[in-house]
Amino acid sequence: MTEKLPKYDVFQAIADPTRRDVLYLLSLQKQSIAEISSHFDISRTAVVKHLNVLTEAGLVRGEKNGREKIYYLQPEPLQELQDWLTYFEQFWHNKVNKLKYIVERD
Amino acid sequence: MTEKLPKYDVFQAIADPTRRDVLYLLSLQKQSIAEISSHFDISRTAVVKHLNVLTEAGLVRGEKNGREKIYYLQPEPLQELQDWLTYFEQFWHNKVNKLKYIVERD
DNA sequence: TTGACATAACACCATTTGGTTCTATATAAT
DNA sequence: ATTATATAGAACCAAATGGTGTTATGTCAA
Structure with a gap:
């Protein structure tokens, strides 16, 4: 019960330049959090937060694969x-x- | 000197739903701050802040006309x-x- | 089974954001 | 001249944002 209403929509999700860069990276290739993080100067934790925002907006999807989590672009x-x-x-x-x-x- | 570098770009400007509503209003008709404010529940000062953000992003332009300031859409x-x-x-x-x-x- | 790796989940922090109220100034109307 | 109107701008505030570091958990490999 008490459905968690989404906090971030598409407009907010793409407002941040780092998140737009993440979307671009994922448009080239699905990849793990570690791979994505390697492209940025910020901490992995910070990257994960951006991925959570993008996920809430429905723009990416993460799938567990062993100990990795692979993220895909979801452009719809x-x-x-x-x-x-x-x-x-x-x-x-x-x-x-x-x-x-x-x-x-x- | 010390040119004030723009704080808001288009992506950030449209992230806020109120600002998107302002853009829509201005697409219908140029109008004064008072007219724009009348469509929202927030204070006039808050509306002006949104107009400043939109101006910084280049999406609107305000022109003094007597004691009024008329805002135009600048969609480019x-x-x-x-x-x-x-x-x-x-x-x-x-x-x-x-x-x-x-x-x-x- | 032990160690390394990848992610998850906290707790914390500074700055920004979106809002408020109050005061000041300029213009229009009576 | 006086009053009402329209905007400008300052000071202030709570909550959200974007970041950090630390700790815990699960999985793979030697």
Whole structure:
């Protein structure tokens, strides 16, 4: 009971540059916490915290494999971000729409 | 001298739901701080802080007009977000690429 | 079975964040 | 001139964030 409501959404998850770097790393190759950590100057504990945030946002998934935990990219939640962006695209993507916006704005 | 380096980028600016709501409001219509504030339950001062963050990220611009300050949407910096997203699209946007990713990942 | 390795789980800390209230200043309206 | 309006800015605060180090647990290899 008392379902733990997710604290981090996609928008918050990608706000941190370290977490964006983690996502990039995982887009190249699934890898263990130790491997991921080796790319950063911060402690392994700190990296794990970032992985937990990304997991809560649904952007990665970790699977136990022996004594290692292998993390995978789980890109689907980025669709929410794309949807959000698509709405705003009309305001700058092409000059016709941009002009339309500027005229109608006032 | 000692140029004040920007503290907030686009990724951080859109991480907060209130700020995303402000962007949406401004996409509909340019408006004063008072008008923007009227849509939220938080204090005007808090709204101004959010506007400052959005301004630092280049997503809005405020222009003094008499005793009012009118804020406009400035959507161009969202392109950076779109560019970032575009890279990850290959991993989920169509099933062929997704399969390609899953196979090559291992 | 013993030692090394990989992760998990704490407890702790400084800074940042998102909010508040109060005061000051500039402009508009009567 | 006086009053009301709109914004600016300071001081303050609690909670969240991003980091640390230490300890415990589970797994693999010699």
